[in-house]
Each structure stands twice: as C-alpha cells, then as structure tokens.
Amino acid sequence: MIAMGAMDSMFKDFKLIAGRPVYIQVQDYMKHLIIKSALQGGQKLPSTRELSTLLKVSRNSIIAAYAGLEDDGFAYAVPGQGNFVAMTTPGSVTVASRPMNWQDHLSGHARLAEELDLMKRGIRAEKGTISFTSIAPDESLFDLDNVKRAFMDRMAVEGNVLLNYGYAKGYKPLMDYLRLYLEHKGVDMKGKDMLITNGFTEGLDLVLSALDHRHGSVLCENPTHHTAIKNLKLHGFGITGITMERDGIHLGELEQALAEGEYDCAYFVPSYHNPTGIVMSPEKRQGLMKLMAGYDIPVIEDGFNEELRYSGSHVSPLIATAGAGNSVIYLGSFSKVLFPGLRVGWVVADEELIYYLESLKRARTIHTSTLDQSILYQYLHNGNLEKYLKKARAEYKRKYELTLACCKEFLPYTALSGDGGLHLFVAFAEGFKTRELLEACRAQGVIFTPGDQFYTDGGGQHTMRLGFSRVRDAEIRKGIQIIGRAATRQLMG
Known part of the structure; x- marks a missing residue:
C-alpha cells in the first residue's frame, strides 16, 4: 500500500x-x-x-x-x-539489444526519396512571414456546412457499410458520378474504366509501376510538376524535358525528341501547368495528339487545376481530344479545387490497363478510404460543386488579378506567365539567381518557391513561382514590393 x-x-x-x-x-x-x-x-x-x-x-x-x-x-x-x-503488463518485459545503425539497412530507393524530399529542405516560414510557396486552396473558402451535411446524409443511408472494407476500384456511386462528369468534358468513356486513388500522387505512382521500363526514359514539359519529377526518378526513369512556349509545349522540339529517342511514356500538364500556369491552346492540343499518335507511347495527362479557369471557354483535356483512342491515361482530383484533406483522386484509362492497376492498388493499400469517397460523392450529388466553384473562382480570380497587377508594377521580370489557377511564374534576366533573391527576401520576411526545382535539366535558376491562394491582399502587395526592391538591387549590384 x-x-x-x-x-x-x-x-x-x-x-x-x-x-x-x-x-x-x-x-x-x-x-x-x-x-x-x-x-x-x-x-x-x-x-x-x-x-x-x-x-x-x-x-x-x-x-x-x-x-x-x-x-x-x-x-x-x-x-x-x-x-x-498486474505482475506482467504491456511493455514490462523487454530484451536488451545493441543499437542498430539504420544507415546500413536503407535501400537506394529510400535514400533517393529523402534526397528528393523538398519539404524537408524547404524554407520554414517564421511567424509573420509572407509566404508565396503554397498553391493549396484557401481553407477560409471551404464549404463546411455542406460537407457536414454530406457526411450526415451518407452515414444515415449506409453508415455501417462505409466503415467496413471497400472495393479496390472505388466507391461505385462516386465512380458513376465521375463518369458523367468526364463525359461532360467531352471524354469518350467507351472502352475505358476508372480507378479511385489516394489523390493524384498515388495515381501517378501506380501508373508508373504498371508501365514497362524497356527504355527507361520519359518525355515531359520543361519545367514541370516537381512531384512528377520526384516520382519519375524514384521509378528509375531518365527524363527528357521539352521547352514550354507561351501556348504550351514546343511541338517542334517534341517531334525531334520523338524521332531521335525511345520512350516508355510521356507526362503532360496541359491546363494551368505547374509551375508556369500556362493553358495549352486547343490547336496545340490537337497537334500534340496527332504527333503522339504516330508513336506507341502512353500519354499520362495530369488534370491538375482544370476547373480554375477565370476567363475564356472550356478547353477539352487531352483524353477528350484523343476521342475513342486508348493511349491517354488521365489523372484527376479535386485537391486544388475542393478539399485536399479528402485524399481522393482517379485514373481514367483503357479498361485493360485499369484491370492491372486495380490489382496493384489492392496489393498496396487495399482501397481508398470509402468514408472519404462517400462524403465527396454526397457533396457532389447534392449539387454543391457548382456553387462552391462559383465562389472560389470569383475569389481566386480577384487574387490572381491583384497578384498579376503587383508583379507588373513592382517586379523587373523578363517573362510572366499564368492563365489562371493558384500561381504565377516569373522569369528574370538570364544569369539572375532567384535563390540569392530568396535569401535577401527571407531576411525581410518574404519567401517564394525558386523555379529551378521544376526543371528537368538543372535550368531555371532565374525563375520563381508565386502561389497567392493563401496570402491576404495586403500581404500580396507588400510581399511583391519587397521582392521587387530586392530583385532590382540584385540586378544593379
């Protein structure tokens, strides 16, 4: 006692x-x-x-x-x-062992993943820092009441089922909704199927796992999405980057690369391209697909920010431009539009490829959270997407126009791109070092994303990406003023 x-x-x-x-x-x-x-x-x-x-x-x-x-x-x-x-309790009996040196047990794959992990090496924003590094949605716009309603509605219908195991391919009501959604984008779904994934990244990883590595090479735009670069390298692919023009990928360079090399696949981001923000023109999309049709190379299309257009008419995705063809693998998600916390994405491709992707998915993660899928489905089914998009587009368009105006007023740039979405891409004169600019701005409480990390060939030292979605109006103006003054000093020095 x-x-x-x-x-x-x-x-x-x-x-x-x-x-x-x-x-x-x-x-x-x-x-x-x-x-x-x-x-x-x-x-x-x-x-x-x-x-x-x-x-x-x-x-x-x-x-x-x-x-x-x-x-x-x-x-x-x-x-x-x-x-x-109790005489013996959990953890009360231990066996002493010598310390293990995990460096002796790590695979090359793990080492490369750590090396490519920019989140671990990125600049940590101190409190009060104006950060242009994020291109995530602004959570203040999130439609919480309707998300809660969607959750309660779905749980009332089939709560017990949703908390059990689901199907590797996905939650059928959501898949049926997305089929119709894609058909409205002009996609011919005949002969095609769908797999629900844990966001875009798992979809890309599964596709790259399924594709043959006969040549060990892939084509993509230069610059391009860093997450794609990271995953391509982790899968052992060599990357050939094709220059971007103001209306999309340089078709002449692409044609030359196709004629001179052999590739296992191509990866393109035609709408609100990351990092340039460029929307590939309808003419260039048709030219791209005609060119690719002459080669037996799967095309991976990243749907990215398709819904965040602020002006102009809808532009059909590459998979729609391909018509009944089965060479395009489309990766979609609502992460940049709705709620990235719901890790739901999808792969649309030829039904034979989806047949194999389903088995890969089942072997790795069994299935995507049925609860997440069902909440997203009910939210969409209740008609909330259209209302939310109207509000989100209006707010992001306003921020886009403010950021664009501030860049034009304060930055000594040589090129500025971004047709919509949540970011702008800035290029300074050749030889300018944006990482030096970043250090100068960081000391004044402003950070951004250096553009070189998006390039496939070590280029882009003179570029940067400005994400504006989560930055307040006053800070957008103040932050770009600070960047502009520091850039001018650097150019003069």
Whole structure:
C-alpha cells in the first residue's frame, strides 16, 4: 500500500483535458505510471475513494478507469482486498539489444526519396512571414456546412457499410458520378474504366509501376510538376524535358525528341501547368495528339487545376481530344479545387490497363478510404460543386488579378506567365539567381518557391513561382514590393 504522503506527490501531475471522457484520462494516466514503473507489479492501487480524492474526480470515473485497466491487462481485482498492478503488463518485459545503425539497412530507393524530399529542405516560414510557396486552396473558402451535411446524409443511408472494407476500384456511386462528369468534358468513356486513388500522387505512382521500363526514359514539359519529377526518378526513369512556349509545349522540339529517342511514356500538364500556369491552346492540343499518335507511347495527362479557369471557354483535356483512342491515361482530383484533406483522386484509362492497376492498388493499400469517397460523392450529388466553384473562382480570380497587377508594377521580370489557377511564374534576366533573391527576401520576411526545382535539366535558376491562394491582399502587395526592391538591387549590384 502506498503511504498517503507518497500518494500525494505521485499523483500531483494529473491534469484534466476538456472534452475527453474523464475515466479514459484516468485510465491512460495510470497506464503511464505502470509502464514507467512508478507503480510496480503486484503493488496495491489506491482505493477508488482515495484516488477520487487525490485526482479530484468522481468515484464513478475511478471505478470505470480501474475496470478498463483490468480489461487491458494492466491490473487485476481481488474481491474484498482491492485492485493490484498486474505482475506482467504491456511493455514490462523487454530484451536488451545493441543499437542498430539504420544507415546500413536503407535501400537506394529510400535514400533517393529523402534526397528528393523538398519539404524537408524547404524554407520554414517564421511567424509573420509572407509566404508565396503554397498553391493549396484557401481553407477560409471551404464549404463546411455542406460537407457536414454530406457526411450526415451518407452515414444515415449506409453508415455501417462505409466503415467496413471497400472495393479496390472505388466507391461505385462516386465512380458513376465521375463518369458523367468526364463525359461532360467531352471524354469518350467507351472502352475505358476508372480507378479511385489516394489523390493524384498515388495515381501517378501506380501508373508508373504498371508501365514497362524497356527504355527507361520519359518525355515531359520543361519545367514541370516537381512531384512528377520526384516520382519519375524514384521509378528509375531518365527524363527528357521539352521547352514550354507561351501556348504550351514546343511541338517542334517534341517531334525531334520523338524521332531521335525511345520512350516508355510521356507526362503532360496541359491546363494551368505547374509551375508556369500556362493553358495549352486547343490547336496545340490537337497537334500534340496527332504527333503522339504516330508513336506507341502512353500519354499520362495530369488534370491538375482544370476547373480554375477565370476567363475564356472550356478547353477539352487531352483524353477528350484523343476521342475513342486508348493511349491517354488521365489523372484527376479535386485537391486544388475542393478539399485536399479528402485524399481522393482517379485514373481514367483503357479498361485493360485499369484491370492491372486495380490489382496493384489492392496489393498496396487495399482501397481508398470509402468514408472519404462517400462524403465527396454526397457533396457532389447534392449539387454543391457548382456553387462552391462559383465562389472560389470569383475569389481566386480577384487574387490572381491583384497578384498579376503587383508583379507588373513592382517586379523587373523578363517573362510572366499564368492563365489562371493558384500561381504565377516569373522569369528574370538570364544569369539572375532567384535563390540569392530568396535569401535577401527571407531576411525581410518574404519567401517564394525558386523555379529551378521544376526543371528537368538543372535550368531555371532565374525563375520563381508565386502561389497567392493563401496570402491576404495586403500581404500580396507588400510581399511583391519587397521582392521587387530586392530583385532590382540584385540586378544593379
């Protein structure tokens, strides 16, 4: 039995947290004391009345906590005598072993992934920093009431089913909705099928895993999406980047590359290209697909920001331009439009390829969260996407125009691109170093994304990407003014 004085000191650090059941907090606290050997095996625990007084909680909470400790194997009760610490508890028996040097056990794949992980090497924004690094949606626009309603609606219909295992291919109501959604974009779905994934990144990873590495080479725009560069390198592909023009990829360079080399696939971002923000023209899309049709090379299309157009008419994706052809693999998601926290993306491709992708998906992650899929489906089914897009487009268009105007007013750029979406791409004179500019701006509380990380050939040292979606109006103007003054000084120096 513990003396009262000792008990007072032992339990003095217990503090309740609002919102969590009291008995669970007591139970967890006692487990911690037992695991840390502050309470020994066979030792009698304070009576429920004593512990109630010491912890200043109800006796019923202590009774429930002791019952939980017994259920979990941390304690046992002796009728008429009280509660005791179990002689063997989880974690109480350990086997000493020598420290393992994990550097001796890491694969080359893991080492490359760490090397390419820019999140670990990116600039950490100090409090108060104006950050143009993000191209994530502005969470203040999120339609929380309708998301909650979608969750409750779907749970009321089939809650028990949604909390169980789902299907590798995806949640059928969502897939049916997305089929119609894609048909409205002009996609011929005959002979094609769909796989739901954990966002764009898993979709790309699955596709690259399924494709043959006969040549070990891939074609893409230069610059291009860094996540794609990272995944292509992790899959062992060599990358041939094709120059971007104001209306999209340089078709002459692409034709020459196709004539001179052999490739396993091509990766393109035709709409609101990351990082340039360029929308490939309809004429160039047709020219691209006619050119690719002469070669037996799968085309991976990244749908990215297709919905964030602020002016002009809808431009059909490459998979729609291909008509009944089956060479295009389309990767889509609503991450930049709706809620990236719902990790839902999709792959649309020839039904034979999807047949194999389904098996890869099942082997790796079994299925994408059915709960996430069902909430997204119900939100879309309730007609909320159109209303949300109207609001989001209006806000992002306003920020886009403000950022564009500030760039034109304050930056000594040589080229500026971005037809919509959530970012602009800036190029300074050749020889200019934007990483030096970044250090100067960081000292003044402003950061952005250097453009060289998007290039396939080590170029782009004179470029940068400005993400404006999560930056307040006053900070957009102030931040770009600071960048402009620092860039001018650097050019003059």
